[in-house]
Amino acid sequence: MSLKICVVGSGAREEAIKEAVSSSPMCAGLVSSFDDNPDLIIFGPEQPICDGLVDYYKSKGIACIGVDKKFSRLESSKLFAKKFMVDHGIKCAKLLPVESDIFPQVVKADGLCKGKGVKVVYNRTEKDKFTRKIPKPYFIEEYLDGSEISVMSYFNGKKLINFCPARDFKRLTSDIRSPNTGGMGAYCPVDLSDAQLQKLQIYLDLLQNALICEGADFNGFIYSGLIWSRDDWYVLEYNVRLGDPECQVILNLLENDFLSILLNNEAPVYKKGYSACLTIAAEGYPDSPIKGNEIILPDDNRVKVYFASVREGNGHLFSDGGRVLSLCTVSEDPFPVLKNFAEKIHMNHKIFRNDINIF
Numbered sequence: 001m002s003l004k005i006c007v008v009g010s011g012a013r014e015e016a017i018k019e020a021v022s023s024s025p026m027c028a029g030l031v032s033s034f035d036d037n038p039d040l041i042i043f044g045p046e047q048p049i050c051d052g053l054v055d056y057y058k059s060k061g062i063a064c065i066g067v068d069k070k071f072s073r074l075e076s077s078k079l080f081a082k083k084f085m086v087d088h089g090i091k092c093a094k095l096l097p098v099e100s101d102i103f104p105q106v107v108k109a110d111g112l113c114k115g116k117g118v119k120v121v122y123n124r125t126e127k128d129k130f131t132r133k134i135p136k137p138y139f140i141e142e143y144l145d146g147s148e149i150s151v152m153s154y155f156n157g158k159k160l161i162n163f164c165p166a167r168d169f170k171r172l173t174s175d176i177r178s179p180n181t182g183g184m185g186a187y188c189p190v191d192l193s194d195a196q197l198q199k200l201q202i203y204l205d206l207l208q209n210a211l212i213c214e215g216a217d218f219n220g221f222i223y224s225g226l227i228w229s230r231d232d233w234y235v236l237e238y239n240v241r242l243g244d245p246e247c248q249v250i251l252n253l254l255e256n257d258f259l260s261i262l263l264n265n266e267a268p269v270y271k272k273g274y275s276a277c278l279t280i281a282a283e284g285y286p287d288s289p290i291k292g293n294e295i296i297l298p299d300d301n302r303v304k305v306y307f308a309s310v311r312e313g314n315g316h317l318f319s320d321g322g323r324v325l326s327l328c329t330v331s332e333d334p335f336p337v338l339k340n341f342a343e344k345i346h347m348n349h350k351i352f353r354n355d356i357n358i359f
């Protein structure tokens with residue numbers, strides 16, 4: 001097999017996907033556009049998936065890796081996802097009446113909001129302020145207390161192939177009231193207790209059965225955002241794509257060929273140690289990041305750098321968005337290496353989380 005592959009999307013996650021697929025013996029080369037007659041299209045971000053591009057290109061006879069329009073609603077409609085879970089016995093937070101004044105509670109906008117449509121609110125004032133600015137409809141759910149993991153799975157049309165649990169750091173800072181972002185860092189694997197592992201397998205079996213029972217007929221990624229609460233896993237959200245930065249840490253820890261997992265039914269095999277990622281963002285992120293700052297990277301071959309929002313001009317690199325760089329490494333203790341590298345990056349208005357670690 002020798003495939004011309006198009007990876008849709010342009011962030012750090014897609015850089016990592018391109019690196020993984022282009023190192024496969026099954027890849028004949030990468031093409032950057034649908035017009036270059038790819039044999040296989042791999043979709044990175046949710047927007048083209050939710051817009052139905054997978055269905056469109058499949059109808060043209062091109063193999064696609066991406067969830068179809070019907071199941072993309074697991075991400076684009078939180079209410080659709082809730083119904084899917086309730087129908088299939090998957091545990092999730094209970095819905096509360098919109099006017100509920102039990103605090104804390106969680107406000108969730110129904111549509112795609114790039115991580116900005118969800119907030120844990122602690123009082124009426126916070127709730128009113130947040131609900132005024134988000135798209136409607138929104139709903140309210142009970143607050144669950146616990147530690148979170150992200151589990152990414154690949155549905156190959158028949159069964160789920162699950163990647164090891166990862167943890168991402170969604171908040172901008174360690175302050176629990178700081179805003180959610182696309183992700184300030186991540187690591188994998190997450191060490192889980194036997195009870196957690198056992199309950200995770202039960203959940204993943206339920207998810208697989210739910211997809212099969214609902215007639216799922218796509219090859220694509222499902223991301224489960226899970227929280228360990230009341231001695232069980234509860235689903236906080238579904239995404240219909242790989243997480244960013246969770247994708248980077250999983251792909252860097254993979255020992256075997258990513259394309260063999262996607263196309264030949266192989267199970268993932270991992271290197272030893274922990275794989276970690278640290279996001280370099282620009283001050284002002286997530287609301288209004290300062291752009292256009294020159295970036296000079298230190299020399300350290302232990303660290304891989306993926307560009308999230310970087311512009312090149314006259315042989316120089318410039319920041320061009322909120323999340324700018326994704327730094328990755330694999331070792332027994334990866335975060336000190338990444339933080340040291342991050343300190344040494346020259347970029348005005350850079351921010352990163354110095355407090356995150358394996359836990």
Ligand code: AMP
Binds near residue numbers: 115120170237
């Ligand atoms: P979501 O986009 O739904 O994953 O929500 C973003 C973040 O909000 C999650 O990673 C959690 O930290 C938090 N969150 C969402 N729903 C809940 C909930 N029901 N209870 C507690 N925290 C939540």
Ligand code: GLY
Binds near residue numbers: 182242243244245
């Ligand atoms: N890191 C969370 C996400 O990709 O949605």
